[in-house]
Amino acid sequence: MILEMSDMGMTAPETSTREAAGAQAAVEPTAMDEPTATTEPEFFDSLFRKRKKNGEWKIVETPDLGVLAVDAHCHLQYQKNPGLALARAGLHGVGFMCTVVDVCEDGTTTYDSLSKWNHEAALSMQRLFSRC
Numbered sequence: 001m002i003l004e005m006s007d008m009g010m011t012a013p014e015t016s017t018r019e020a021a022g023a024q025a026a027v028e029p030t031a032m033d034e035p036t037a038t039t040e041p042e043f044f045d046s047l048f049r050k051r052k053k054n055g056e057w058k059i060v061e062t063p064d065l066g067v068l069a070v071d072a073h074c075h076l077q078y079q080k081n082p083g084l085a086l087a088r089a090g091l092h093g094v095g096f097m098c099t100v101v102d103v104c105e106d107g108t109t110t111y112d113s114l115s116k117w118n119h120e121a122a123l124s125m126q127r128l129f130s131r132c
Helices: 017-025 082-091 109-131
Strands: 002-004 048-051 057-060 069-074 094-099
Touching: 082 094, 082 109
Parallel strands: 069 094
Antiparallel strands: 002 094, 048 057
């Protein structure tokens, strides 16, 4: 399944990743779920994080390629929040995504959920932009 951000009414912002990260750093991230031993918290912002050895989260800077990027192999159905994942991708300059579906394992989950995820991504982008 192939997704183009323009098909969802989503475009990447004109600001660089560093500018966006600087603007986002002043915003207190909101964890959607309480972290437990088996789950990771979900932060509602455009930043990417990596878990440190002490259990804290480190913000990882995304590269600013200066052009639209392509994600040619993603699995949206395995994301905790596919709409937020799509919004983050759009905010970081990914203009084209191809999600991989195994109909034997995933059934029609991706196909059935795609319009819902697109709608959630558009709403997430609006919320993320309002925080800047």
